[in-house]
Amino acid sequence: MSLTPEAIQTLVNNGNAPLFLDQLKDAETSSQVIAIPSEYKLQDLEAYQEHRNSLRGKFETNVIDEFIKYNKDHAEDGTKTFVDADTMKAETIFDVGTRDKAGHQRHRASLSLKRTAPYKALLNLSGSPMPQKEMAEWLEDYSEFLTAFSSDGKVIEMDKASAAIRDLNFEVVRGSERQVQDFSQQQSEYERVATKTKEDLVIPAAFVFTCEPYHGLESRKFEMRLSIVRNEILTLRIKRLEETQELMAFEFLEIIVQKQSDMEMNVPTYIGEF
Structure with a gap:
């Protein structure tokens, strides 16, 4: 009796199942996952939970005070703000995380200043x-x-x-x-x-x-x-004009830093993109 390639692959999968499940347990992921017998594909059950595992989305505004208010409500460890001097835009990424525990960067707020x-x-x-x-x-x-x-x-x-x-x-x-x-x-x-x-x-x-x-x-x-x-x-x-535009960019940065400081927010702020 000869074994087909499909039957051999099934035996290999079943033999590796205990090792696979041990590794999944040790991953300590915050998402709830389940191993489905069909080639053991991972299925995220977040959609069936009462709440999401983390905040995701992007808040956009043209008003500096609204941007600061949103940052105040959602800032956490690892939150960082970046100011783009060329476009006069600022973006806060709340889940950047740290060097040891990097975040998924899925929750953001952006501010685009409007020209008068x-x-x-x-x-x-x-x-x-x-x-x-x-x-x-x-x-x-x-x-x-x-x-x-x-x-x-x-x-x-x-x-x-x-x-x-x-x-x-x-x-x-x-x-x-x-x-x-x-x-x-x-x-x-x-x-x-x-x-x-x-x-x-x-x-x-x-x-x-x-x-x-x-x-x-x-x-x-x-x-x-x-x-x-x-x-x-x-x-x-x-x-x-270019020199004046640079001065406006630094003024923009100083306003963001000062307003976040006034709200007692310790959020690192940089000129640049991330």
Whole structure:
């Protein structure tokens, strides 16, 4: 009588059953599992329990205080918070665990700061070429956030600054230059654009835009330089924007750390992703 491969495999499985069950017992898992005779596959019975074995899910909000409140309610040993400086987001992982007892990282809370409407408008404007008329209208629309300055640093009233932009005139000046020396001579032609406005107005050289960039952060001043690209085309560009964004990220981190400290929460907080 010969044994089929299926019969041999059944004998092997049955012979290993006691060892398998001993290892399962020693695993000390918090999940309830059972060995089913069909190739001894593990079946998790959590779905049939009254409660889950642990919290799972992700809480999402745009409000800093709600994020802190949720962290306070669910923080435990091994909880950590990570702040992403590029996206202005923070995430708390409650079940990271420890080096010796790592968690499953299935329970999280995330905070995404929202840009304010004025800051969005400022970013959309920065560095984008804009016709003279549209630039003047933008300055009028956001005049409450703006301060204009002349080339010598004097403040210009915003109604006069926008009027100066609206009434800009561009004159093309052509000419030639000749330079004669003892043993050589040089001649060149040039063309330049002369920009003028009404006599009682001053062309602004720079602006400062003051606003709250993200909901929950402090108000900031953004310096902008005015440039003329070509006839009737202007640009406003934010100076040192990347540096300002880094400062906002550190401010975001400090707010999270301070608020968690105020709530007597000892949660390590880092800049980075996990």
